Ligand SMILES: Nc1nc2c(ncn2[C@@H]2O[C@H](COP(=O)(O)OP(=O)(O)OP(=O)(O)O)[C@@H](O)[C@H]2O)c(=O)[nH]1
């Protein structure tokens with residue numbers, strides 16, 4: 211196990227990949243390894259990229275990564291796609307757009323399913339970010355599906371969050387209005403080769419104006435054509451600018467605290483749930499309480515208090 | 524939580540159509556597996572690098588004709604060389620009967636011809652990947 215950690219710290223791809231698998235499966239080996247990993251984390255710049263399905267996130271990540279590589283930086287990519295709620299399986303297809311990075315040993319790509327965490331980020335993502343960070347990657351990029359909770363979660367993990375929208379899609383602007391507006395540090399209107407870019411940029415900018423009124427820093431809105439590598443240089447400059455801004459102000463510290471808070475809550479939640487629902491003594495108790503609830507012999511609150519009482523005493 | 528079987532589905536070689544591979548990829552997802560789909564035009568080196576990073580249990584290769592048989596063998600050899608010899612390798616496509624034993628000897632554990640029911644493939648994988 212110590213061996214595994216030291217190999218991860220040296221950047222060995224086999225060991226990184228294996229530790230990620232162990233973490234994804236809640237293996238006790240991973241838990242103890244993560245304790246040794248944590249002291250070696252904190253230097254990677256974590257970038258979150260979210261946006262509607264098919265907006266070009268993976269293509270954009272590929273182009274950004276090529277620029278980071280030109281600057282001599284190593285990159286870890288975590289590409290998250292939805293787990294099917296029916297089968298528990300997942301079709302993880304983001305690598306298709308990152309073929310050009312496949313043979314670069316300064317790039318490590320890992321695909322993950324959301325694992326049905328109510329549509330949110332799988333809790334193992336926190337571990338994977340730490341593993342890639344500790345393995346020496348200068349930049350860690352997290353791609354999430356643009357539906358529901360995951361995109362809100364991604365800001366808790368990322369130092370810099372990019373929200374991708376595309377022209378012509380009324381819904382992508384609607385999604386922004388519906389709540390993910392607040393999460394972006396940078397907006398990207400991708401597929402700017404399509405008609406309606408100006409209008410989309412204007413719409414996003416007017417939303418930014420509303421949400422930024424009163425704040426000293428205006429959120430930038432950029433347009434890109436990821437497929438033709440256009441506008442990526444400018445995007446990279448904005449990303450660097452945001453990072454410098456974070457470092458100059460107290461924001462960086464604040465952002466990291468947000469991540470660790472989310473991670474801590476998640477670990478506790480997971481442990482508690484496992485404790486209650488996997489422990490056989492509780493299992494029987496829960497079964498019988500459910501029976502009693504359906505027979506109206508007890509109400510759900512009293513039942514919950516009974517279970518919690520057993521843990522908290 | 525039960526550990527999910529992870530499968531890399533790749534389409535090595537130069538010919539440009541991957542309908543079959545995509546159908547199999549979807550079927551394996553529906554059988555509860557995590558399928559990493561890497562797309563067309565993969566070299567053996569690319570397949571193996573992805574298999575390492577994704578820490579897969581299975582590599583599934585699709586090809587249209589026996590002419591690409593060397594690619595199968597290249598992937599198998601390279602996986603072994605990179606210390607990934609416990610990865611299950613399965614192939615699909617039109618492969619002449621007489622080539623199958625040769626492929627098996629090189630470490631390709633099963634070859635599924637066109638029209639194989641997808642259940643048969645997923646059942647085979649589930650049986651072979653012990654956890
Ligand atoms: N016209 C145009 N097409 C693009 C551009 N960027 C990406 N695409 C295409 O859009 C499609 C989806 O691209 P992806 O990079 O897979 O998008 P994604 O957001 O990662 O998709 P999901 O992960 O499935 O949500 C692909 O066919 C890309 O080639 C662009 O700037 N302009």
Ligand SMILES: [Mg+2]
Pocket residue numbers: 267268269303304353
């Ligand atoms: Mg993608």
